[in-house]
Amino acid sequence: MPALDPVLSRIDAGLDASVERLFSLLRIKSISTDKAYSAECRKAAQFLVEDLKSIGFEASIRDTPGHPMVVAHHSGETDAAPHVLFYGHYDVQPVDPLELWDADPFDPAIKELNGRKVLTGRGTSDDKGQLMTFVEACRAFKAERGSLPCKVTILFEGEEESGSPSLKPFLEANKDELKADFALVCDTGMWDHETPAISTGLRGLVGEEITVHAADRDLHSGHFGGAAANPIHILSKVLAGLHDETGRVTLDGFYDGVEEIPSNIRQSWNELGMTAEKFLGPIGLSEPAGEKNRSLLELIWARPTAEVNGITGGYSGQGFKTVIAAQASAKISFRLVQKQDPEKIRAAFRDYVRSKMPADCRVEFHEHGGSPGIQLSYDSPFLGVAKQALSDEWPKPAVMIAMGGSIPIVGDFQKLLGMESLLVGFGLEDDRIHSPNEKYELASFHKGARSWARILQGIADAQ
Amino acid sequence: MPALDPVLSRIDAGLDASVERLFSLLRIKSISTDKAYSAECRKAAQFLVEDLKSIGFEASIRDTPGHPMVVAHHSGETDAAPHVLFYGHYDVQPVDPLELWDADPFDPAIKELNGRKVLTGRGTSDDKGQLMTFVEACRAFKAERGSLPCKVTILFEGEEESGSPSLKPFLEANKDELKADFALVCDTGMWDHETPAISTGLRGLVGEEITVHAADRDLHSGHFGGAAANPIHILSKVLAGLHDETGRVTLDGFYDGVEEIPSNIRQSWNELGMTAEKFLGPIGLSEPAGEKNRSLLELIWARPTAEVNGITGGYSGQGFKTVIAAQASAKISFRLVQKQDPEKIRAAFRDYVRSKMPADCRVEFHEHGGSPGIQLSYDSPFLGVAKQALSDEWPKPAVMIAMGGSIPIVGDFQKLLGMESLLVGFGLEDDRIHSPNEKYELASFHKGARSWARILQGIADAQ
Numbered sequence: 004m005p006a007l008d009p010v011l012s013r014i015d016a017g018l019d020a021s022v023e024r025l026f027s028l029l030r031i032k033s034i035s036t037d038k039a040y041s042a043e044c045r046k047a048a049q050f051l052v053e054d055l056k057s058i059g060f061e062a063s064i065r066d067t068p069g070h071p072m073v074v075a076h077h078s079g080e081t082d083a084a085p086h087v088l089f090y091g092h093y094d095v096q097p098v099d100p101l102e103l104w105d106a107d108p109f110d111p112a113i114k115e116l117n118g119r120k121v122l123t124g125r126g127t128s129d130d131k132g133q134l135m136t137f138v139e140a141c142r143a144f145k146a147e148r149g150s151l152p153c154k155v156t157i158l159f160e161g162e163e164e165s166g167s168p169s170l171k172p173f174l175e176a177n178k179d180e181l182k183a184d185f186a187l188v189c190d191t192g193m194w195d196h197e198t199p200a201i202s203t204g205l206r207g208l209v210g211e212e213i214t215v216h217a218a219d220r221d222l223h224s225g226h227f228g229g230a231a232a233n234p235i236h237i238l239s240k241v242l243a244g245l246h247d248e249t250g251r252v253t254l255d256g257f258y259d260g261v262e263e264i265p266s267n268i269r270q271s272w273n274e275l276g277m278t279a280e281k282f283l284g285p286i287g288l289s290e291p292a293g294e295k296n297r298s299l300l301e302l303i304w305a306r307p308t309a310e311v312n313g314i315t316g317g318y319s320g321q322g323f324k325t326v327i328a329a330q331a332s333a334k335i336s337f338r339l340v341q342k343q344d345p346e347k348i349r350a351a352f353r354d355y356v357r358s359k360m361p362a363d364c365r366v367e368f369h370e371h372g373g374s375p376g377i378q379l380s381y382d383s384p385f386l387g388v389a390k391q392a393l394s395d396e397w398p399k400p401a402v403m404i405a406m407g408g409s410i411p412i413v414g415d416f417q418k419l420l421g422m423e424s425l426l427v428g429f430g431l432e433d434d435r436i437h438s439p440n441e442k443y444e445l446a447s448f449h450k451g452a453r454s455w456a457r458i459l460q461g462i463a464d465a466q
Numbered sequence: 467m468p469a470l471d472p473v474l475s476r477i478d479a480g481l482d483a484s485v486e487r488l489f490s491l492l493r494i495k496s497i498s499t500d501k502a503y504s505a506e507c508r509k510a511a512q513f514l515v516e517d518l519k520s521i522g523f524e525a526s527i528r529d530t531p532g533h534p535m536v537v538a539h540h541s542g543e544t545d546a547a548p549h550v551l552f553y554g555h556y557d558v559q560p561v562d563p564l565e566l567w568d569a570d571p572f573d574p575a576i577k578e579l580n581g582r583k584v585l586t587g588r589g590t591s592d593d594k595g596q597l598m599t600f601v602e603a604c605r606a607f608k609a610e611r612g613s614l615p616c617k618v619t620i621l622f623e624g625e626e627e628s629g630s631p632s633l634k635p636f637l638e639a640n641k642d643e644l645k646a647d648f649a650l651v652c653d654t655g656m657w658d659h660e661t662p663a664i665s666t667g668l669r670g671l672v673g674e675e676i677t678v679h680a681a682d683r684d685l686h687s688g689h690f691g692g693a694a695a696n697p698i699h700i701l702s703k704v705l706a707g708l709h710d711e712t713g714r715v716t717l718d719g720f721y722d723g724v725e726e727i728p729s730n731i732r733q734s735w736n737e738l739g740m741t742a743e744k745f746l747g748p749i750g751l752s753e754p755a756g757e758k759n760r761s762l763l764e765l766i767w768a769r770p771t772a773e774v775n776g777i778t779g780g781y782s783g784q785g786f787k788t789v790i791a792a793q794a795s796a797k798i799s800f801r802l803v804q805k806q807d808p809e810k811i812r813a814a815f816r817d818y819v820r821s822k823m824p825a826d827c828r829v830e831f832h833e834h835g836g837s838p839g840i841q842l843s844y845d846s847p848f849l850g851v852a853k854q855a856l857s858d859e860w861p862k863p864a865v866m867i868a869m870g871g872s873i874p875i876v877g878d879f880q881k882l883l884g885m886e887s888l889l890v891g892f893g894l895e896d897d898r899i900h901s902p903n904e905k906y907e908l909a910s911f912h913k914g915a916r917s918w919a920r921i922l923q924g925i926a927d928a929q
Contacts, residue, residue, distance in 0.1 A: 206688065210786045219750035221901045225669060225871020228801050229756035229771040231746060235796075236705065236755075236774060243706035246699065283694060287682035289826040292699075293692035308692040311699060312789050317776035318797065322499035322628050323673050323834035324560065325799050325871070326775050326900055333698075334781065336788055338691050363752040371786040408688025408788075 005148065007460050013143040014452045021139045021452065022113065022122065022445075024054065028093070028131050029111040029124045035070055035094035036165040044070040044161045047093045047131075051159055054138065058145045060157065065177075067169035070094060070161030074180070077141070077155045084153035084463040085385075088183035088422070090412060091134025091190065092163035095126035096437045103439035113445065119196070120445035127443035129436035133189045133428055134159060136451030143456060152463035156183055160412075163190075167411060174419045182420045185385055187458070189451075190410060191428035194275065194402050196444060199393035199454065201386065202426035203379040204304060204405030205413055207339035209349050210371025213241070213356055214332040217364045221317075222327040232364050234331040235316045241359045242333060245309045250294040252309045252337075254351040260342030264305050265381070271402060272300045304405030307376075308338040334371070338407065345373035377413050385425055388465050392457035393427065396450055427458070468611065470923050476606035477915045484602045484915065485576065485585065485908075487517065491556070491594050492574040492587045498533055498557035498628040507533040507624045510556040510594075514622055517601065521608045523620065528640075530632035533557060533624030537643070540604070540618045547616035547926040548647035548848075551885070553875055554597025555626035555653065558589035559900045566902035576908065582659070583908035590906035592899035596652045596891055597622060599914030606919060615926035619646055623875070626653075629673065629835035630874055637882045645883045648848055650921070652914075653873055654891035657738065657865050659907060662856035662917065664849060665889035666842040667767060667868030668876055670802035672812050673834030676704070676819055677795040680827045684780075685790040695827050697794040698779045704822045705796060708772045713757040715772045715800075717814040723805030727768045735763045738865065748896060767868035770839075771801040797834070801870065808836035837874035848888050851928050855920035856890065859913055890921070 014021075033047035034040040048064050048071045055062035055075040062075035073093070079086070098108040106112065111124035122132060137157075144151050158181060162169055174181060194200045217232040247253050264272075279291050279299050293302045316331025318324035337348055353368055360366050379386070381403070393401035406426075413424045429447035430436065477484075496510035497503040511527050511534045518525035518538040525538035536556070542549070561571040569575065574587035585595060600620075607614050621644060625632055637644060657663045680695040710716050727735075742754050742762050756765045779794025781787035800811055816831055823829050842849075844866070856864035869889075876887045892910035893899065 208688075208788070210788075212786070217751065218746075220898065222749060223871060223900045224771075224773045224775055224799055225671070225801060225869070226766065226895075226899075227749070228773045228799075228870060229765040229769055230742070230754050230762055231749065231751055232753070232755040233773055235777050236709070239702045239705035239774070239777075242699065242702035279693075283681075283826075286685060286690070286694065287826075288680065288694055290695070290824055291693050292695040292824065299693055302692040303690070306692055308687075310687045310691045310696055310788075310790055311702070311780065312687060312787060313780035313782040313791070314698050314702075314794065315778050315782035317774065318560075319776040319778035319795065320499070320560065320562070321501075323675070323797055323799075324499070324775060324900065325671070325673075325773075327773055328776070331777065332782065334786055336687055336691075336786070338688065361753055361755065363746070363750075406688075407691060408686065 007456065010143045010147045010456050011453050013147050014139060014449070014456060017143065018449055021135070022448070025122070025132060025135045025448070026111045028135065029126050030109055032109050033094050033161065034097050035162050036097055041070065044094060048073050048159070048161055051093060055157065058142045065173070067173055069169045072161065072173055073157070073159035075157040077151050079154035080150045080152055080463065083466050085184035085466070086154040086156070087462065088156045088158060088181060088186045089137050090158050090160070090186055090188045091137070092130045092160040093134065094161045094164050095131070096129065096164050098125050100439065105440055108441070116442065121442040122445060122448060123440065123442045125441055127441055128430045128434035129441065130163070130190050132443040132448055133430065133451065136429065136448060137187070137189055137455045139452040140455035140459060143452070144459070152459050156181060170412065171415055171419065174415055178420060183422060186416050186422050186424040188410065188413060188424045188426045189428050191406065191426045192430035192432065193447070194404060196431055196446065197397060198399040199397045199401045200404045201389055201393070201401060202406050203381065203386070203403050204340065205377040205410055206307070206407055207343065207345060207374045207376035208409050209337040209339065209345045209373045210334070211349060211352060212332065212334045212369040212371060214330055214367040215360070215364060216330045216367065218327070218329050221329050224325040224327045227327055231327055232361055233327050234364065235328060237359065237361065237364060238314070238316065238331045238333055241356055242311055244359065250292070252307065254348065254355055256351055257307065257348060259347070260344065261307060261340055264301065268403065272298065275300065275402060303407040305340055307340050307343055309335060311335050340376040341378050343376060345375055349373060374409060374411055374414055377417065379423055383423060384465060385462060388461040389425055389427055389458050392461045393454055396454045396457055427454070429454070470919065473606045473610045473919050474916050476610050477602060477912070477919060480602070480606065481912055484598070485911070488585070488595060488598045488911070489574045491598065492589050493572055495572050496557050496624065497560050498625050499560055504533065507557055511536050511622070511624055514556060518620065521605045528636070530636055532632045535624065535636055536620070536622035538620040540614050542617035543613045543615055543926065546929050548929070549617040549619070550925065551619045551621060551644060551646035551649045552600050553621050553623070553649055553651045554600065555593045555623040556597065557624045557627050558594070559592065559627050561588050561902070563902065568903055571904070579905065584905040585908060585911060586903065586905045588904050590904055591893045591897035592904065593626070593653050595906035595911055596893065596914065599892060599911060600650070600652055600918045602915040603918035603922060606915070607922070615922050619644060633875065634878055634882065637878055641883060646885060649879045649885050649887040651873060651876060651887045651889050652891050654869055654889045655893035655895065656910070657867060659894055659909065660861040662860045662864045663867045664852055664856070664864060665869045666844060666866050668840040668873050669770070669870055670806065670808060670837045670839040670877070671872035671874065672800040672802065672808045672836045673797070674812065674815055675795065675797045675832040675834055677793055677830040678823070678827060679793045679830065681790070681792050684792050687788040687790045690790055694790055695824055696790050697827065698791060700822065700824065700827060701777070701779065701794045701796055704819055705774055707822070713755070715770065717811065717818055719810060719814055720770065722810070723807065724770060724803055727764065736761065738763065766870035768803055770803050770806055772798065774798050801872065803839040804841060806839060808838055812836060835874070837872055837877050840876045840880070842886060846886060847928065848925065851924040852888050852890055852921050855924045856917055859917045859920055890917070892917070
């Protein structure tokens with residue numbers, strides 16, 4: 004097997020040029036949620052196509068009803084090595100409030116922060132800086148060897164920050180072209196700046212909005228109070244009854260499909276040393292609020308939740324109004340793990356809410372999306388390869404973590420292309436993605452590219 | 467004693483002009499809870515001063531730290547007749563939600579509803595239409611006789627809908643000027659559109675606003691859900707715990723000072739034939755929602771309540787936002803009866819709320835007024851005079867009822883000026899006060915003025 008060191012040395016020697024290329028991409032204002040920036044989104048896609056072509060990929064822009072996809076293909080050194088699909092997104096979040104930025108969000112720079120070099124600007128961490136780590140690894144292979152260690156397909160999306168409306172239809176329409184042995188997704192983070200991480204679990208989501216209707220108009224609480232149904236009382240009882248005194252969700256069958264995490268995973272999470280103080284302290288809290296007798300990481304990574312995201316009813320302006328409202332509403336989200344079924348949980352929730360309605364009141368439901376949780380198998384050989392490769396590159400060994408939020412692409416790859424994903428990324432907690440003054444550590448960018456080189460070689464060598 | 471008929475005929479003949487004057491007052495947007503309408507409140511006070519001056523009152527605007535009072539005096543035909551203080555309020559409730567109004571709330575009109583003529587617009591029934599019935603009765607006496615049958619002082623307030631913060635200090639500072647033999651308060655209703663009523667019991671009110679603070683910022687529910695405290699959950703539990711399963715309020719000592727009503731009163735109320743169906747049917751409900759095993763009139767007239775008047779927290783706009791809010795708020799009012807102590811109840815509520823706060827969250831309280839319930843004596847001679855006058859005017863004899871709402875002024879008159887009140891008003895159940903499409907029956911306005919003429923004459927004649 005060919006030595007990897009010359010490839011890694013290429014990455015080191017070419018770092019300044021790599022940063023310059025990334026900066027060119029960062030200067031393109033590819034904000035996908037705002038139609039005013041549609042041409043910029045296309046420009047970013049075009050930039051990537053040209054860059055991938057320059058290192059030998061067969062790359063093209065693929066139109067969608069929204070912003071275009073970039074699809075690129077490159078063969079591997081041997082047909083024996085697995086075929087991987089790499090996913091990233093070139094669109095970025097809006098930049099408002101602009102006045103909170105220290106510099107123009109689209110004028111990237113290298114700065115020093117807490118004694119470490121960082122790249123600043125919108126998209127540095129989410130996700131242009133991340134996706135370019137992979138492109139730079141490929142470039143180094145090509146420069147050193149004239150080939151890639153395995154067959155690579157690349158998919159760059161331009162609508163990740165605006166709900167990915169074109170993604171599923173595109174995957175379905177291009178199944179054969181996009182199907183690979185597994186996917187590499189680079190849109191996640193490290194455990195800390197010395198410890199790389201692979202995300203193996205992602206929570207799913209069920210969103211529901213309920214409106215409780217009582218009287219057919221707002222009422223005077225002096226006149227009707229004590230006799231007429233108050234929808235805020237009914238709603239409060241519904242919401243208060245969602246959790247029992249141990250913090251468990253009370254819905255029938257809610258925990259069906261939820262298993263305890265394996266003891267070795269529990270052990271490795273315990274070793275990460277996360278505490279309620281470390282996690283909640285920075286936001287002004289100290290006590291974990293969910294299920295009792297669970298570690299903090301378990302609560303946010305491996306346990307399902309019910310959270311009320313919004314509530315409104317009656318008068319909430321200045322002063323006081325002695326009104327009994329005609330209606331009251333709440334938005335509720337459930338985070339799902341493992342094999343929980345989103346539609347069963349939605350049905351259990353609706354049954355529960357209906358059971359709390361007085362005979363003369365009614366409730367209206369409105370659905371806000373549903374996706375199951377994702378649990379990647381711990382016994383995939385690629386997981387072991389990635390863990391070794393990352394541990395070789397970084398000061399500390401790689402850890403397997405989970406994520407509280409959802410990355411819908413992972414579910415889509417599983418469902419539509421029958422393909423598992425390996426989630427590796429180099430973002431850090433304090434990268435301020437979606438906020439002013441986004442940054443990406445120069446080390447994330449540099450060692451990220453080196454990590455991908457190691458992973459690609461590892462995948463080829465494992466055969 | 468001079469004949470009353472010519473005075474009543476004056477009222478009949480001047481009805482169109484009376485309605486026009488009321489409309490001019492209704493067009494002034496005197497919403498007292500919203501600072502944006504302060505100038506409109508003053509304009510309404512000024513309008514009333516000018517109108518009272520035009521019929522010979524010595525009238526003036528009296529500044530307060532909030533909206534001004536109107537005070538006016540007029541001597542009686544003889545010094546032998548009692549001196550009465552008439553009270554009403556010129557401020558009105560906010561008009562939101564504006565989209566539910568059939569017409570501009572401040573563009574009053576005469577319409578036909580259920581075969582009867584009604585005046586429509588904010589304040590028609592609460593309380594501008596009501597207070598003008600008294601002014602129109604005085605105008606008719608002056609036009610016909612050049613005098614009033616007894617000495618009259620008028621007090622119009624501009625903060626009744628916002629907790630009357632300036633009222634007590636004003637009464638204390640102007641005791642000598644405002645003290646009369648008794649007060650006439652026109653802010654109540656009839657039993658039905660044929661049956662006039664005198665209110666002898668009034669529920670008191672304690673208003674509280676609470677804000678639960680958790681994290682020091684809004685959080686992403688994917689990242690923090692299951693670990694961070696959710697203030698909407700805490701607030702829901704607080705509110706859901708205010709009532710037990712029998713509908714009783716759970717606060718410590720809440721029912722101290724509450725006695726069962728005398729059996730003769732219970733009997734007379736039963737004879738009014740009110741049912742849940744009759745009371746709740748018109749607003750689209752059917753089941754009494756308060757304490758179990760109480761008659762409907764008992765629930766709204768003689769039992770204390772706790773009602774949530776408004777709630778807000780998190781995201782309640784269009785669509786969905788997976789946020790855990792930093793804070794959530796609710797406005798709560800307690801209706802009090804008999805000898806319940808408002809400050810003891812406020813303290814019990816605050817203790818209860820504090821007991822529900824997790825150690826790392828905090829609650830902020832904001833007081834919105836407090837007044838005890840009122841029970842007026844059944845043996846006042848003025849009560850007999852008013853009962854006779856009202857029974858003469860309307861198709862059916864007057865009945866003595868209680869009221870679910872609060873009129874704090876009655877307690878203040880009792881406590882600060884040592885003066886009992888006679889509560890007579892012409893509002894109807896379906897007047898939609900505090901709601902969109904408020905109305906006042908033209909008959910209430912017309913026969914209300916005639917009723918006051920009869921009462922004023924009756925008071926003078928009784929001496």
